[in-house]
Amino acid sequence: MKTYRLDEVTRRALEGPFMDEKDFDMKLVRRTRELVKEYDIRYDPKQPVCTDDSVADDVYEAAMRLLLEMGFYCQTTKRSIMFEEGEIKRVLRSLPESIVLGSGKDALTMNMRRVEDPRPPVIHAGPTGTLCTEGEVYVKTMRSFAQEEVIDSVGAGTLATIDGFKIRKGTPQEFRAARLLARWAREAISQAGRPGMHINDVAVVSPEAKLCALDPAYGLRPSDGIIVSQMIELKTSLQHLSLVEHLQSYGIHIGNLMTPILGGYSGGPEGTAIVNVAEHIAGVLCYSASYHYCSLTNVKNLNGTDRPGLWAISMVGQALSRNSEIMSVYDCYCASGPGEEMLLLEAAAGGVAASVAGMNVMGCGSCGGKLVDHSTGLEARMLKEAAAAAAGMSRADANEILNKVLPKYEDRLDIFKAPKGKTFQELYDLASARPKAEWQGLYDKVARELSDLGLEVP
Amino acid sequence: MSEAQLFEELANAVYAGDDAKAVELSRKVLDAGIEPLKAINEGLMKGMSRVGDDFSQLKIYLPEVMLAAEAMKAALAVLEPEALKRGKATVKSKVVIATITGDIHDIGKNIVAMLMKANGFEVHDLGRDVPIDELIKKAEEVKADFICASTLLSTSMPYMEDLIALLKERGIREKYIVMVGGGPVTREWAASIGADGYGDDGDEAVKVAKELLQRRGAK
Numbered sequence: 001m002k003t004y005r006l007d008e009v010t011r012r013a014l015e016g017p018f019m020d021e022k023d024f025d026m027k028l029v030r031r032t033r034e035l036v037k038e039y040d041i042r043y044d045p046k047q048p049v050c051t052d053d054s055v056a057d058d059v060y061e062a063a064m065r066l067l068l069e070m071g072f073y074c075q076t077t078k079r080s081i082m083f084e085e086g087e088i089k090r091v092l093r094s095l096p097e098s099i100v101l102g103s104g105k106d107a108l109t110m111n112m113r114r115v116e117d118p119r120p121p122v123i124h125a126g127p128t129g130t131l132c133t134e135g136e137v138y139v140k141t142m143r144s145f146a147q148e149e150v151i152d153s154v155g156a157g158t159l160a161t162i163d164g165f166k167i168r169k170g171t172p173q174e175f176r177a178a179r180l181l182a183r184w185a186r187e188a189i190s191q192a193g194r195p196g197m198h199i200n201d202v203a204v205v206s207p208e209a210k211l212c213a214l215d216p217a218y219g220l221r222p223s224d225g226i227i228v229s230q231m232i233e234l235k236t237s238l239q240h241l242s243l244v245e246h247l248q249s250y251g252i253h254i255g256n257l258m259t260p261i262l263g264g265y266s267g268g269p270e271g272t273a274i275v276n277v278a279e280h281i282a283g284v285l286c287y288s289a290s291y292h293y294c295s296l297t298n299v300k301n302l303n304g305t306d307r308p309g310l311w312a313i314s315m316v317g318q319a320l321s322r323n324s325e326i327m328s329v330y331d332c333y334c335a336s337g338p339g340e341e342m343l344l345l346e347a348a349a350g351g352v353a354a355s356v357a358g359m360n361v362m363g364c365g366s367c368g369g370k371l372v373d374h375s376t377g378l379e380a381r382m383l384k385e386a387a388a389a390a391a392g393m394s395r396a397d398a399n400e401i402l403n404k405v406l407p408k409y410e411d412r413l414d415i416f417k418a419p420k421g422k423t424f425q426e427l428y429d430l431a432s433a434r435p436k437a438e439w440q441g442l443y444d445k446v447a448r449e450l451s452d453l454g455l456e457v458p
Numbered sequence: 459m460s461e462a463q464l465f466e467e468l469a470n471a472v473y474a475g476d477d478a479k480a481v482e483l484s485r486k487v488l489d490a491g492i493e494p495l496k497a498i499n500e501g502l503m504k505g506m507s508r509v510g511d512d513f514s515q516l517k518i519y520l521p522e523v524m525l526a527a528e529a530m531k532a533a534l535a536v537l538e539p540e541a542l543k544r545g546k547a548t549v550k551s552k553v554v555i556a557t558i559t560g561d562i563h564d565i566g567k568n569i570v571a572m573l574m575k576a577n578g579f580e581v582h583d584l585g586r587d588v589p590i591d592e593l594i595k596k597a598e599e600v601k602a603d604f605i606c607a608s609t610l611l612s613t614s615m616p617y618m619e620d621l622i623a624l625l626k627e628r629g630i631r632e633k634y635i636v637m638v639g640g641g642p643v644t645r646e647w648a649a650s651i652g653a654d655g656y657g658d659d660g661d662e663a664v665k666v667a668k669e670l671l672q673r674r675g676a677k
Contacts, residue, residue, distance in 0.1 A: 025524075026524065026528075029520075029521040029524055029525070030521075032521070033521060075562065131612055131642065158612060160612055166615075166616040167612070167613050167616075168559075168560060168613055168614070168616050168617065169559070169560030169561070169611065169613040169614055170560055174613060204613070205560065205561075205611055205613050231562060231563070232563065232565050237562075261520075261565060262519075263516055263519040263520060264519070264520045264565055265520060265521065265524075265565070266521075267519045267520070267521045267522075268519050271521070298516075299516070299519070299520065299569075300514070300516055300659055302641065368641065369641055369642055370641070370642055370643075370644050371644075415658060416658070
């Protein structure tokens, strides 16, 4: 059924209104600014999570209007894929309230969460956006996530090399990397005793290379997931739609990856929230995604854990949770690196803001994705534990906590100032893939401090 | 309105992204017999410089930069032809810029291109997923001073190395100032591949470009 919809999507990508891409960007810039003004949506830095339901509903309504007016731009054909309101609503009504991820004893249910939902969020963990060393180090890095009991899913590491080759897009080495990333992720979850755990992606760039990871025996199974990206902002391509076509026939979960840039074409947090909600809806319509990664980053500091960033993502979460069954996953991009207290605080703040907004979580990215092997399971555990601790909390209480946590790091969010920390190899025992005392000790200290602030992080 | 007031108003119109006002004031400049090049430098460029400064501190965001750039473009359409007629137009440094092979992420490159244009560079933006030989071909064609390559993907970074290698192979490396940047690119890596410059963001890219140009001129 959903595959048949792809025929209609493709037809519209071929026949929709033609527009030069720069004109589309400029139209989006102008229209978003107008909608922010018309709905009088205002970011309040004192409230990192907005507590006014009507603002969330306005953001949703504005996003729907934006999508209806702009369409979803196809870069290949330079045409907008246009929709009618009735058909969008019909598709949105067909979405499930929960999905099953993974298989066998390791299968779990991921629910559509609501604002201030008492059910803990699911975490899709992994070295998101972070380069990793190939081979054994990669397996152990992934295992460090998989053997954290609270972590529900792994994936999404990127390799710099394969068999010593620098990986270039569209080369045989990229295709091999896709195959081996999937094998190594499976090896990692097997080593952790969780062979049916959901693997959420292999992070190669070419859509066609991603297909090399699909392999029921050694690679990704239908119970796993693959990310299909959108381009910034509100754009796709025939290449990405082609990937969707095959993923649907394989039966694997599709993750709609959006990388909204706060301070970019959408403007400030208010416009970014509107555009990103529209991108979620486009991901439902055109990608038939099971879940949607909100990978917001700041245009300058490449993170999503600052005050306007948290306001924007929690606004997206609330808008969707109150008005749809679209499962949004906050992808936590941090400025600092592992081995640093700041990274744990960034993860905790992100977890709290996302959780009370009705989102699930993913992470953590670190150091703006600039440093190799700066990713470990422990910061992902903090993200999940903080998000779980905030489940059921009121937004007002969440703000009280965030207003105590944010001042501990927000003056160091500048990409030059954020402490970069250490590598996985320096912070973990490589034989057991367990954190060394130094890193574990820092985690315990931050967890105690957060508990003192009213966030019960184990 | 005095000349100084007119320039200040021009700067304000650019900052506000008000292209109608910027055009109206530009016409007033010509009607008043004021040197158009002076209005460009002391009005338009001053406004755009404020835009760049405020964007680098995130007091404003990209839409404001884009609208300011549009206003500047509209005003330049009035002032530049007259400056050319008077033989007073400045010689602009030429930049060829692109998101390199394998990558279709272009917002970072677009920001750098926009800020460079606003700072008086003549920018030839080749778009995204651009093969390295096309960058070089364009640089040769327009007699560029700079070749700038951007990427958000680690899998496109090797093509930046290839770019420098190909320039050397063709014996034209010294003709160009090569700058690289983008999400995964670091200052250290840029230096390691032999690039001349790197910017953490658009603002730094412009500053570095100006410094490199000065250094080259001093040689």
